[in-house]
Amino acid sequence: MSTSLTVSQLAKQLEISADTVRHYVRSGLISPERDPENGYKRFKGEDIKRLHFILQAKSLGFSLADIQTIMDQASHGESPCPQVRVIMEARLKETAAKIAAMQATYKQMQDAMQRWQTQPDCTPTGEHICHLIEGFSHQADNFKQEGCCHE
Amino acid sequence: MSTSLTVSQLAKQLEISADTVRHYVRSGLISPERDPENGYKRFKGEDIKRLHFILQAKSLGFSLADIQTIMDQASHGESPCPQVRVIMEARLKETAAKIAAMQATYKQMQDAMQRWQTQPDCTPTGEHICHLIEGFSHQADNFKQEGCCHE
DNA sequence: CTTGACCTGTGTGTTACTCACAGCTTTATA
DNA sequence: TATAAAGCTGTGAGTAACACACAGGTCAAG
Ligand SMILES: [Zn+2]
Ligand SMILES: [Zn+2]
Ligand SMILES: [Zn+2]
Ligand SMILES: [Zn+2]
Numbered sequence: 001m002s003t004s005l006t007v008s009q010l011a012k013q014l015e016i017s018a019d020t021v022r023h024y025v026r027s028g029l030i031s032p033e034r035d036p037e038n039g040y041k042r043f044k045g046e047d048i049k050r051l052h053f054i055l056q057a058k059s060l061g062f063s064l065a066d067i068q069t070i071m072d073q074a075s076h077g078e079s080p081c082p083q084v085r086v087i088m089e090a091r092l093k094e095t096a097a098k099i100a101a102m103q104a105t106y107k108q109m110q111d112a113m114q115r116w117q118t119q120p121d122c123t124p125t126g127e128h129i130c131h132l133i134e135g136f137s138h139q140a141d142n143f144k145q146e147g148c149c150h151e
Numbered sequence: 152m153s154t155s156l157t158v159s160q161l162a163k164q165l166e167i168s169a170d171t172v173r174h175y176v177r178s179g180l181i182s183p184e185r186d187p188e189n190g191y192k193r194f195k196g197e198d199i200k201r202l203h204f205i206l207q208a209k210s211l212g213f214s215l216a217d218i219q220t221i222m223d224q225a226s227h228g229e230s231p232c233p234q235v236r237v238i239m240e241a242r243l244k245e246t247a248a249k250i251a252a253m254q255a256t257y258k259q260m261q262d263a264m265q266r267w268q269t270q271p272d273c274t275p276t277g278e279h280i281c282h283l284i285e286g287f288s289h290q291a292d293n294f295k296q297e298g299c300c301h302e
Numbered sequence: 303c304t305t306g307a308c309c310t311g312t313g314t315g316t317t318a319c320t321c322a323c324a325g326c327t328t329t330a331t332a
Numbered sequence: 333t334a335t336a337a338a339g340c341t342g343t344g345a346g347t348a349a350c351a352c353a354c355a356g357g358t359c360a361a362g
Contacts, residue, residue, distance in 0.1 A: 006340080006341085007340085007341075007342090008339090008340065008341090017319085017320080018340085018341090019319070019320055019321080020318085020319065020320090022319095022341090022342075022343090023318070023319055023320090026343090027318090038326075038327085038341080039341080039342070040340090040341065040342085041341090041342085050280070053280050053281075053284065053285060056284050056285060057284050059256070059259060060256075060259055060260055060263050060284060061256050061257075061259070061260045062284075063317075063318090064317080064318070065317090070280065070281060070284075071280060074275035074280045074281060075275070077274075077275065078275075079272045079273055079274050079275065080275065080280070080281045081272035081273055081281060081282070081283055082272060084281055084283050084284065085267065085283075088260065088263070088264060088267075089264075091260065092257075092260050092261070092264065095253060095256065095257050095260065096257065098253060099250060099253050099254060099257060102246060102249060102250050102253070103250060105210070105211075105212050105246065106212075106243075106246050106247065106250060108210060108211055108212070109211055109212045109239065109242065109243050109246065110243070112211050112239070113239060113240075113243065116235075116236065116239075121230045121232035121233060122230055122232055123228075123230050124225035124226075124228070124229075124230065124231065129201075129204050129221065129222060129225045129231070130204075130221060130225060130231045130232060130235055131232070132232055132235050132236075133204065133207050133208050133211060133213075133221075133235065134204060134207060157309080157310085158309085158310075158311090159308090159309065159310090168350085168351080169309085169310090170350065170351060170352080171349085171350065171351090173310090173311075173312090173350095174349065174350055174351090177312090178349090189310080189357070189358080190310080190311075191309090191310065191311085191357095192310090192311090214348075214349090215348075215349070216348085
């Protein structure tokens with residue numbers, strides 16, 4: 001039948017993994033009918049439309065929980081747009097914060113790598129585990145813990 | 152006694168949460184002695200030094216699994232430096248990739264928000280869940296799925 | 303001795319999947 | 333036709349790095 005698709009058929013069509021499709025079903029985002037003969041999931045037009053929506057929303061930064069909320073609201077006949085705008089604003093800020101944090105870490109990593117370029121390998125002692133890592137904070141002054149392990 | 156610290160004392164001293172300290176213990180990164188009287192964890196010099204190392208490594212982008220590996224190697228008397236360099240290179244690439252991906256998403260989000268600025272709220276129909284999200288891909292052409300839900 | 307604040311260990315929840323696995327179907331081969 | 337190999341299915345469990353919940357233990361004040 002071309003009126004309903006199996007998990008892997010649907011997955012292939014939307015270029016996602018079958019496990020991802022199953023995940024959305026288990027999470028309650030999609031609720032396909034079941035084939036009475038073997039219990040297999042059978043996706044029809046409605047389900048495919050929902051999955052399509054899910055993927056679009058995900059690409060815009062919405063979480064699955066967000067998407068669930070939006071769909072629930074829409075199925076109650078209420079306009080989800082106001083919620084969408086609110087959630088989006090929050091996700092936008094979150095994403096900006098995450099990017100900033102990761103960029104900071106990235107800089108730390110680069111600095112360390114450069115510093116390590118010229119440093120020789122060490123042997124761990126009771127005092128030190130790895131000079132590369134431990135030496136970093138002394139120069140970069142990340143941790144101003146007074147109980148710092150050495151010097 | 153000042154020779155050993157409890158979970159919360161140690162947490163406060165290193166400015167991390169007590170739960171985080173407990174997490175590291177449960178993960179096997181630190182193995183403090185136990186107070187025979189009440190079973191409480193008792194952190195001594197060695198443990199504190201290890202935790203100090205963990206935090207430094209974490210700030211450089213190492214995962215807890217990485218750190219475990221490095222510490223194990225060091226405790227076997229082998230120099231962990233070569234491993235450290237290898238792992239760091241991998242994490243550096245990963246981080247760069249993550250940042251790039253997040254920035255791409257961020258741009259998508261911004262574009263969508265701007266487009267939505269002037270659009271009115273909608274009412275969900277059988278055809279659509281939310282025009283804001285569904286309308287996006289038609290203009291941005293994210294999903295060139297031929298079975299797109301409308302038009 | 304009791305009240306209350308604080309602290310403890312442990313069990314469970316979080317995000318968005320991904321993997322493992324036993325079993326059923328379909329296809330290919332002899 | 334028998335049978336073996338390949339492929340697909342649903343479900344249970346695992347991942348990273350903690351955060352939270354909660355019953356019970358500890359300690360100072362009254
Ligand atoms: Zn080293
Ligand atoms: Zn140090
Ligand atoms: Zn809408
Ligand atoms: Zn569409």
